Amino acid sequence: MRIRFGRREILDLFAAWIALSVAFTLFLNPYLLEGATVAPIEDVFWAFARELLMSLGTVGVAFVLHELAHKVVAVRFGQVAAFRADYGMLFLAVVSALAGFIFAAPGAVVHRGRITPRESGLIALAGPVTNLALAAAFLPVALLAASTASAVATFGVTINLLLAGFNMLPVGPLDGKTVLRWDRRVYAGVAIPSIVLAVAALFGPGL
Template structure:
């Protein structure tokens, strides 16, 4: 009788998935850079050609980018744990909207999703959805002590992960909150209420 495969051995990444993750990581990094640096359509040409752009982009890739990657990886890990065949697929239209939104002074960060196939219970589906926002909350907790010390990169990491958690817990469209709410109203309220409130607070200091 063969042993069941470990989670690590089942957690594989195809070429197309790695390409989508890379494109989404870079696009979100650019979107958050434009948003945080208050770049507009009239100032974009001068800004993109400056050293300040490279510094700001590196900060966004290390904060928004890592927050996004770990968010999606959390979805995938839990899905694979429940026996799913799972992979991230980028939504190129939404990535373009994120970049344009950053220029316009707002963000709609829905770069794609981890798609999976296989039979799931409502609870399992809810836990897969919950894994992403909870990961962002954990990252926010990690960044928080350094942000209190006044480290700019840590503050950006804190605020971005709070925004990602709060936004994804909204119970609309393809966002994680809808699946969590369908599974458990109690769990949804316990996670969504602080996530949305903290995200709103973060917006006040962006």
């Protein structure tokens, strides 16, 4: 099994990585927008750059591996698969973050070929499950590492739980709708803990 990436696919992945990183930086750090009206612009700039760098390293890993998981499983089932960004939705992700909420549907792995409902469900499931696995991998570092590494890992846990929970919602083009269409029991087994953990990561007391 060989995984190939075209020039357009690499560009789309890069654009989505940057846009999502900016969106999550603004959404998870609302003080940046508040500080822009009262703090020196240099302080706001460096604070944004610091948080964005952290977001690039965590959102980047979470997003790229989520989409790569979709692609790998699709190719495993004999599909021709490639990621395609939705630039309108990328713009909406940034604008929504500025408004205090986030809607992140940056695009999708488009695949073609004959496929069963089970295979389609497994392709969809691969992305959120990968994010749950990444959150579990970040967790020990978040709990045990020194302050800087712990802060980055905590952000990694939060981002991956948010992506897993959001993508398991059974609406629109999200992964959850495809999984639910395939098997309600599998959907419930993954979606319920994913959504609960995402809500806890967003509104809970933190690690």
